[in-house]
Amino acid sequence: MRGFLALAWVELKLFLRDAFATVFALAFPLITLLLLAAVFGESDPQEQVDGQFIFRGAHGDDYYVAASVALAIAAVGLLALPVHLASYRGEGVLRRFRASSVPTWALFGAQFVVGLSVAAFSSLLMTTIAWVIYGTSWPAAPLGVAVAFLLAMLCFTSLGFLLGALLPTARAAQGIGLLLFFTTYMLAGTGPPRAVLPSGVRDISGIQPLARVLIAIQDPWFGFGWNWQELGLLACITIAALAPAALLFRWD
Amino acid sequence: MRTVITAEHLHKEYGSTVAVADVSLEVYEDEIFGIIGPNGAGKTTTVECLQGLRTPDSGRMRVLGFDPVTQSGELRKQIGSQLQQSALPDRIRVREALDLFAAFTTHPIDSATLIEQWGLAGRRNAAFGDLSGGQKQRLFIALAFVNDPQLVFLDELTQGLDPQARRATWGLIREIRDRGKTVVLVTHLMEEAEALCDRVAIIDRGRVVALDTPQGLIAGLDVPVTVHFSLAEQELPDLSAVAGVQRVGRSGNRVEVQGTGPVLALVAAELVAHGIAPADLRVERPTLEDAFIALTSRSKRE
Ligand SMILES: Nc1ncnc2c1ncn2[C@@H]1O[C@H](COP(=O)(O)OP(=O)(O)OP(=O)(O)O)[C@@H](O)[C@H]1O
Ligand SMILES: [Mg+2]
DSSP, rough: HHHHHHHHHHHHHHHHHHHHHHHHHHHHHHHHHHHHHHHHHHOOOEEETTEETTTTOOOOHHHHHHHHHHHHHHHHIIIHHHHHHHHHHHTHHHHHHTTOOOOHHHHHHHHHHHHHHHHHHHHHHHHHHHHHHHHOOOOHHHHHHHHHHHHHHHHHHHOOOHHHOOOOOOHHHHHHHHHHHHHHHHHHSSSSOOGSSSSHHHHHHTHHHHHHHHHHHHHHHHHOOOHHHHHHHHHHHHHHHHHHHHOOOOOO | OOOOEEEEEEEEEEETEEEEEEEEEEEEOOOOOEEETTTTTHHHHHHHHHHHHHHHEEEEEEEETTTTTSSSHHHHHHHHEEEEOOOOTTBBHHHHHHHHHTTTSSSSHHHHHHHHHOGGGGGSSSSSGGGGHHHHHHHHHHHHHTTTSOOOOOTTTTTTTTHHHHHHHHHHHHHHTTTTTTEEEEOHHHHHHHHHSEEEEEEEEEEEEEEEEEEHHHHTOOOOHHHHHHHSOOOOOOOOOOOOOOOOEEETEEEEEEEHHHSHHHHHHHHHTTTTTOOTOOOEEEOOOHHHHHHHHHHHOO
């Protein structure tokens, strides 16, 4: 436990010392939020396509505030974490960790703490900025949003470990991670709302973890209540990703 | 003498490369055990198998009573490791790294002590990425001792160290042995193995080709010692009659006498008896390097 806390603290400091990682983790979701909220801020919440609300019955700018929180979580899990693990492996840092008896759970746990801190800070920052600039609303059920956020973080951290376990090099992690991130960004409702996607694509796009995260966060945010089904699904994805990640994880 | 490491018939292949063909050895408590051998001989693979960091394809191992394959976790808590290849995050500071790894052990050595001991006092707040090669190496050695291990593995102990740092390191390693710890040392420096190791194994192409004390390895060679001196105008007395002398050569002023046994003392006595007292009389003995070259090239020919 002492080791885990020490590692989490060091990793957090290392993340903050890496200016590039810090900027990327904060900048991308923030910029997309500022753009999309400006463009769709005036939209009518009741507007529909194919008999569905475009913005799930919320204001466009509120929709994108919640979406950018989901995006921050995905950026940590699909981009930052796999690249970090793969480059640690490539450089031989993981060899050193293993020789010094760092257990797998402590390594994973420390990364979770860092990811959680970064995504939470970035989400708070974005929500505050959007509130100041566009007067967007704060979560209707803050606790519900916090719980969804935590589960979403667990889910995407686990996916990040799985990618970090499967992808051999930092290059591969970067390439595959970017591909996955931008694909899911476009299809999970975090870019264009899923209601405007062609109906076939819309149905399939629902299987993406990020699509589930978005709904799990938006429902309590918009005052639709806790979405237990989505929360349960996120928990299942977490376990389904974490088990193989721990099993397949390689230190060198 | 308690045996801390037993390895029997270790074998490890990577694809079609045989990294370790057949290695058996024993290491005793309180000794500095050296492993030397040409590049790619299988030294690193051998010691990493013993540390539970790699799994041999076959063979039996016992290290501090643990099986490194099935009990690697317990074993690694008891040993110290300095790996030939590893790294730390570029932005971690020296002090932070020592404190971090100390947090994973039950009886850590204080980081301030290690920093002082391994000459990193001036760099305690420097980032790993900003350290010189030798400073990184000293940090890695310090990390190997952070859990106050009974047994340490040092793979290429003094790579990148300047002569002063190297000698200081030897002194510290001896001290550690004298405090009852066991050290396994892989090195390319014959001088280091000769100066430091109680016993040395020579590994060549995945096999132990010799295992003895450095003196034993050298003596086993049967290479003659050579006595050198120079002689200005004087007549050279007949030295070939001196006991043990095999060959006498002279080129200009310089004389070379080869022989075995106490040939230096006998030659000197003979010279003095003839009123000759050369100021530059010296003896050249075979070194571990000679033994190493003879043994490894012999196994290459076979
Ligand atoms: N992970 C690996 N994958 C493939 N081949 C390997 C691996 N590790 C070692 N080898 C091969 O096994 C052989 C022995 O390597 P090893 O590192 O044990 O040698 P060594 O004696 O430590 O050499 P050096 O003195 O250069 O450090 C070499 O031919 C090397 O190429
Ligand atoms: Mg080696």
